Amino acid sequence: MAMIQRTHFMDLHYAKELQFEPYNVRSLGSAVLTSIHNFDVLRLLARLPIKEVSFQSILVLNNKAAPSVDGAYDHGYIRVRMPRVPVAQGGLDDYGRNVGQHLTVSQLAPNHQEAVTRTLLHEVAHHIQAQVRDNPGLRNEFARLWSAACKRRQTVSEYALEGQTDYWSELVVAAIAEPRIRRLDPEGIAFVLRALPQL
Numbered sequence: 001m002a003m004i005q006r007t008h009f010m011d012l013h014y015a016k017e018l019q020f021e022p023y024n025v026r027s028l029g030s031a032v033l034t035s036i037h038n039f040d041v042l043r044l045l046a047r048l049p050i051k052e053v054s055f056q057s058i059l060v061l062n063n064k065a066a067p068s069v070d071g072a073y074d075h076g077y078i079r080v081r082m083p084r085v086p087v088a089q090g091g092l093d094d095y096g097r098n099v100g101q102h103l104t105v106s107q108l109a110p111n112h113q114e115a116v117t118r119t120l121l122h123e124v125a126h127h128i129q130a131q132v133r134d135n136p137g138l139r140n141e142f143a144r145l146w147s148a149a150c151k152r153r154q155t156v157s158e159y160a161l162e163g164q165t166d167y168w169s170e171l172v173v174a175a176i177a178e179p180r181i182r183r184l185d186p187e188g189i190a191f192v193l194r195a196l197p198q199l
Contacts, residue, residue, distance in 0.1 A: 003045035006052040007033065028082070029055035032117045036124070041176075044128045044199055051076035053120070069095075069106060071119045073126035080119050082112075099180050104159045105173040108180065118173050125172035126165055131199040138195050142168070145188050155185040172196075 007029070033053070036042070056079065071080045095115035097107045106122065109115035132138045146164050149155040156178075160170035167188070174181050175192040182189045 003042065004033070004050045004053050007055070028057075028113060028116060029053075029080075031113055032080075032120055035113070035117045036121060041121070041124055041128065041196075044131070044196075045124070048128060048131070049076075050078060050124070050127055052078070054079045055082065055116075056080070057082045069112075069115050069119045071123040073123045076127065078120065078123040078127070080116060080123065082116055102157055104157050105170050105178050105181070108178055114177075118177055121173050121177065122169040125169035128199060129165060129168050132168065132195060135198070138198065141191060142195075145191055149185060149188060155188060156181045160185075168192075 032055070054077075069080065069082055071078065095107060095109045095112060099108065102108050104118075104122075106115045106118040109118050132142055142164070146167050149167060150161065153161065155161060155167065155170070156174040157170045160167045171185065171188045171192045174185075175189045175196075
């Protein structure tokens, strides 16, 4: 059985007359899917396949939407949006930030492809989190770590404080892909590194 049952690549343009650098969403999406093979999630995906991954490249005009990569997860369906703003409108990809200036772990990525890869990994982490909830020992320890992170208001990213599911997903991305911030929540990182092989 395939780890990802369907993949869609969509390049949405809101104004064909505008000149902008060509953007190959299929090429980038395929590179991102290939790069997740480097991460310790494939064993889990073989057991818990994702129903669909959709990569959407959206040309943003007049800065009407935030020019940052984002994702969404819903019961086995993952969407990764890769908005871009034309350079003529002051477009800026949301990656390459410094530690302490980041909202998400993806924003610390050195390039656009890595930012998209981290966003996909964040959404995959949502997919496998049910395995943590189904294990009473892991579930209780995770609840304790989440509570401690909220009290001290510090973890691997601001977004990790949005809720338990994003706390888990941001910890997974930091543990696997971003060693520079592991020290911000060493207990959470240690939990993820210990929990993933048990799932």
